[in-house]
Amino acid sequence: MNGQLYLTALFFFFHLGVSSQTLITGKILDEKGQALPGVNVFIKGSFDGTSSSIDGSYEFETSLQGKQTLVFKFLSFKTQELELNCEQSEITVPDIQLVELITEMNAVTISAGAMQASDESKSVILKPLDIVTTPSAMGDIMGAFQTLPGTSTVGNDGRLFVRGGDASEVGIYIDGMKVGNAYGSTAGNVPTRTRFNPNLFKGTFFSTGGYSAEYGQALSSALALNTKDLSIRNQGDLSLMTVGGGYSHTLANERQSITASANYFNLGPYQELIKQNLDFEKAPESWDVEMAAQKKTGKNGLLKVMARTEAGGMKLWQPLPGSENRVFIDLKNNYTYAQANWRSALKNDWMIFTGFSYSKNKDRITYDSLKVERESELLHFKATGIKDFSDRFSAKFGVEHFVHPFSEKLVKENQSRAFNDHETYLFTEWDYYFNKNLVLRTGLRAGNSEVSDETWIDPRISLAYQLGEKGQLSVAAGKFHQLPEENYRVLNQNLKNTESNHLILNYLYSKEGYTFRAETFYKTYDQLVTFQGTAQNPESLANMGAGYAKGIDFFFRDRKTFKETDYWVTYSFVDSKRSFHQYQTQVQPSFAPRHNFSLVVKHFISPLKSQIGASFAYNDGYTYTDPNVDNSKMNSKTKYFQNLSISWSYLPKPNLIIHLACSNVLGRDNVFGYTFSPSTNDQGVFESIPNGQLAPRFLFLGVFLTLSKDKTANNLNNL
Template sequence: MKALFTICLFFLVNLTLAQTTIKGIVKDSKGETIPGVNIFLKGTYEGTSSEVDGSYELATDETGKFILVFQAMGFKSQEFEIDLNGSAQTFNPILKETINEMTAVTITAGAMEASDEKKAVVLRPIDIVTVPSAMGDIIGAFQTLPGTANVGNDGRLFVRGGDASETSIFIDGMKVGNAFGTTASNVPTRTRFNPNLFKGSFFSTGGYSAEYGHALSSALALNTIDMPMRNQGDLSIMSVGLGYSQTLVGKKNSLTATANYMDLSPYQAMVTQNFDWERAPYGFDAEVSLRQKWGKSGMVKAYAHTESGGMKIWQKIPGSEGRGQLIDLKNHYTFTSGSFKQIGKNDWSYYGGISYSNNVDEFTLDQIAIRNQNQVVHAKAVALKGFSDKFSLKTGLESYVFSYEEGLKSENLVRDFDDLQVNIFTEADYYVSNKLIFRGGLRAGHSTLANHTWLDPRFSLAYKFENEGQLSLAAGQFSQMPVEELRIAKPEVQNTIANHLILNYFLTKNGRTVRAEAFYKDYKKILTYEGTQYFYRNIQQNGSGYAQGFDVFYRDQKTVKNTDFWVTYSFVDSRRKFAQYTEMVQPGFAPRHNASIVVKHFVSGLKSQLGGSFSINDGYTYTDPNFAGQMNAKTKGFQDLSLSWSYLPKPNLIIHFACSNVLGRDNIFGYQFSPTPNESGKYESLPIRQTAPRFIFLGIFLTLSKDKTANNLNNL
């Protein structure tokens, strides 16, 4: 609940700060307009991209002679010499089709890009956080996209029948350990990071690049902003806390520092809760982001985030009287990263970096004190070479150090492990023509703890039709070590394996996007066990499973004036033998039918954006011990209607109101059962509900800058 909520208002401003304005329309040789063209001044970071109708406008405070460049996938770049002298200038280039590193056909199987650098964009960066039901959380927005499932009592990202641990998150290419806040059982969590830190994302629902590993189902790669526009401060006053962010921008560098404090106690005192809180969730966080331009085409970034918080909650025990068990949780977290990118000579380019994550959880369960610490160090270096206009090669080396410790402090018992993993990957792209591309990749790794070596082949291809639609196919093997809580009980366990097969159709034209995809995943070497954490026993790697289905996505920014909407439907047939289950079952985190609708409408007369989102699924499976079998019951379907209103009374003042589950539906995600039957021989139960019937958010966001019309939307 941080200042990130301000991003939800992106339709409300349009500023010009520069001395010179360059504008025009970009077309191809057939006279068709071209959206998504990269337009920039060579040797600077001044740039923009063309809109759906091919129009563009670039404002800059640079002066003197520069080269204006137009680049787009599948088109030959054009350059114009331009004299920036403060007067408005117009360029209407005509781009010719060619084969180059940014060819017209792209691999879309499993992938959804959100970046101003890609033509095949499904969601732009700012779209990700304008979903009313997301309440400013990145993952909440992704849960409206195809292939994902809304598991309301968890809050993490579940993709195509996979559990949340099967999704890995990267920031500027570097692995993020413990990307979600620690929470109590059946209390939903959120990502730790502010969405206005990012300029774009790569979200893959499967079949992703050999560059990414340690993920069986999905890779979410978030890219931070290169350079903010101006010096400014942003003050946030919210119903759940407050925050302040200060940005300083120089000619070749910038610094952004942010601090936030959150406390739900005042809010929960006014709004009825389904949970019995002894101390409502609270916490603070601080982060610093540094950016330095490196030469003419390089960039170095450094980022540090730290936070601390906690909660106390009573959780009832089925069949028992009283408030139940008191859980006292405290969490301390740090993430730091440094990354670089550099364009070299002779079509070479380089990028990489290093990151460190440290998460410490301290639990008190009644009189039992528990401390867990999880550390991840990730280092990576990648080189890319374009050998011709048809062939390019990417090769990289990376290492991970995983350190995990858990202890029962009250029993003076501690155990830990350290694992060094080394990975090498290579991937080649070959453009057969403008309409056909082939990609082959190979990823190899070795774990010192498990003494295990693996090799994962991957390939994909795409063909573009005359109507601009394209068909993509992706397949490959993906490996991931089990979660730390199980590895520490049996360190010699090896990778779980998932084989992916994906067929995708993608079309974006005239402000409309259609995406349809069929998939199949085959799981091997899933862990099964008895008992619970700290007391796992009989751990074996004899589980297996599958997930198959299809999903469709339609987005329309053209049909209704000032309205943007998208519709998603996913069908997932998933069954697996895992955890304590002795037979193949449908997991409780994998509903078969998932659908969502998101609508955003801008009302210029009211200076407002109105938003609505509706999500639905067919319910969650669970095991009722009063009947025979496993996963033998199912909840009623999940439904959530959320609304938002963003109002801009002044250019630098934003007021945002949002409400989730407006209809107050009693969504149930499963049931907890007593460990033993009562006198009647029945196992008593308690429903697992959402934290409250509704969540209501009100925020006031004020930007302090020399330019009185500025707000932090302009950096997106």
């Protein structure tokens, strides 16, 4: 009898368990309504669940009762949860649409006008190591960027010229802070270089137009240099070069690091061996001392401090066309730059940045009997906040203030003139991802200048769309303002902003080992500075100029086709005309050749522990005004420019690098324009002298030794 009761009770409980099972069914789709197979579907806190089939459907049973949470989880998609009441025997769940999770790795990026040199960004054009090993660059950042699309090589200047714009139209930033007088001071026809060592930087963002609302006061381009974070080891680096030498020392641990360096450069011994086309009484000479420190603060903060001071100069005799007389030029320069910045991630997905920078440049110039002193300072305060409202929507807010004094003094006459401007800017930028293939960026920048008594607003917009897995299409448009150069503002403080409007269409294709980039652009100029007279003695300055620049760029890089070989090819076409400075009608500027081509090749020979490189640059020549032709401006053009440079880097030991480079190995006599006499000779001809190169070639030899407990450490570790 007891056995019968036991069997009856067992049957009852078994029947009760079966009858309490709930069947859950449904279907899972993506945002486009396509079925999603392989999605994990389960009840939260239990083992009851399944995976969706090929058509996105799923089906499973659970014995749990009451209110439960159904979870839908799939890689690269946002996890969704749904509340259920498991009281009936069958539940049909409405179709679930999973939203794709957007990350930096799978989302489209805006590439219109943007080129990055970084080890971190997926849309990289060049890496920091590429910059310092470009043969024609000779270790100068600008020399490397002159091999990129949209740039023009102006060999007797050395600065960066972008898409028909003057070098002053390029804004240069370090860690988001504006750098005043980023190039070394120089005399006419003696090319300059950037002041900063490329070893300082971990990455570079170079814009050829349409750049972020965070940056302003640049009509053509923004070049943002990002310094390295914490150093990884203690080490010393000794540099011995044909033009000088230096030493830097780094102390580092897990929380902080500091690097101090000192350098001395003197081209005198080199110029004694290699004849120069200019008569230097004292060759270019300079020294610099620099310090950079980094410190982690809290869990997510990083504080960076940097300071640099330098001094240099040169003395030379400059010939005059049509005369046996020469002009004596004596240039002395002192420069100081310092900055500190702090960034940190806060709660609620906020990222904040604060910083300040200070630049001071002083030139003392003797030009024949005229003695001039110029002093320029730039103090920059900045604060930004970035908020990620979701993986699809983020916003940036910022404010910055500039204090900008400038003075100019005629020493013998004891006459001076000056201005002191205060500029304030507000900016905001909003990114919205419609999905991982489509992103919209809108920006707004407002500014005010105290001296010019002017307020302006610059709207900017960009859109990018993913084409397949490897390609993307971007478009950018915006308005940009820039205050006139200091030497003009000090003469007429009523000068207003110059203006430019940009429109850019870009296609980027990138896969492992290959990068192809094509970009077309159109930009207009308005309120450019014009004057009567000469650039040395301008009169009647006004914002009366205008112009345009349009063209197309191509860039192709291949690191895969040929073993141990990396090369990139660039071609840029620029059609630019403007009325500006002493040109009252629109002309093609001397700094804007129409056709620009460059090729860079690097090949590593493992058995020889060597990398050999070559770079070739070409453009179709520079416009100039020849008064012997007619009375029109920019009526002539030089022969085409050509420069073949080669380099060899040898690593006999892991901590020792020997680098040899030679520019213009073919010895081409490149001419960048002509200087004409102000009056005719006895035959009625305006005599001229060419503005050419200092020497047919430039040779560089450097030996770089690293001292560290880690015997594999060398100068390349920081790049």
